[in-house]
Amino acid sequence: MLIDIITIFPDYFRAVFDYGIVRRAAAAGLVQIEAHDLRGWTIDKHRMVDDRPFGGGDGMVLKPDPIFAAVESLTGARGAAELAGTGVRVVLLSPQGRVFDQRVAEELAGAERIVFICGRYEGVDERVVEMLVTDEISIGDYVLSGGEPAAAVVVDAIVRLIPGALGSETSATNESFSEGLLDFPHYTRPPEFRGLRVPEVLLGGNHAEIARWRRQKALSKTRRNRPDLLERVALTEAERAWLAEEEPENFSGE
């Protein structure tokens, strides 16, 4: 997979992608990530990327021309319409976008190439949204100063889904959200720490029992912290019964 990031702060990403799974995936040739300086596509002598908003108001807006030039030179296509069905996505990070979650990460992980555009100031000229991007993505209902931290989050979540990026092929399928639930609790040595014992079932070596315990803990943690997720998961009769028994007053089940 090829990932390009268009930003006015390309150095921001040097440290961000230089660790852990993303670094390993890049070293293994599974992904190539490049941060490009938007100013490289300006043509005026001051290398201006922003300008005042038409209609007045606070702040500056990122100009459309360098962004169009950047995306067109990277993709070879003129606008989002030409990219339909090509496996290339052009993603604008924006608080106005569709909210990023594991489903969106899985969808984007299927792309061959993704070009991310990081906004700054008041955002980007709306013609970028109208013509150039295939996706507007928000990482949550809050406003960041720039798209760079959002791009770092989205790229990390996508890269770990590329086959081979994690040590074990099954790791990503056991994580929070992959099956609609939060992950189960994990423990490691020592078996007792500050008076807290690791649950006996995990020490016993009975894999069926461990799997059942983990599923139940995932269910109960999801109900406690993210009941909205639980409503969308298909539960077995036995799981419903177990949940109803565990905390009947909080569980609607339907």
Ligand code: SAM
């Ligand atoms: N005026 C914009 C608004 O109110 O919707 C906010 C602009 S914000 C200060 C500057 C840039 O940060 C945005 O263009 C976008 O690239 C990025 N950004 C801010 N919040 C974000 C979020 N929740 N998700 C993704 N990108 C975000």
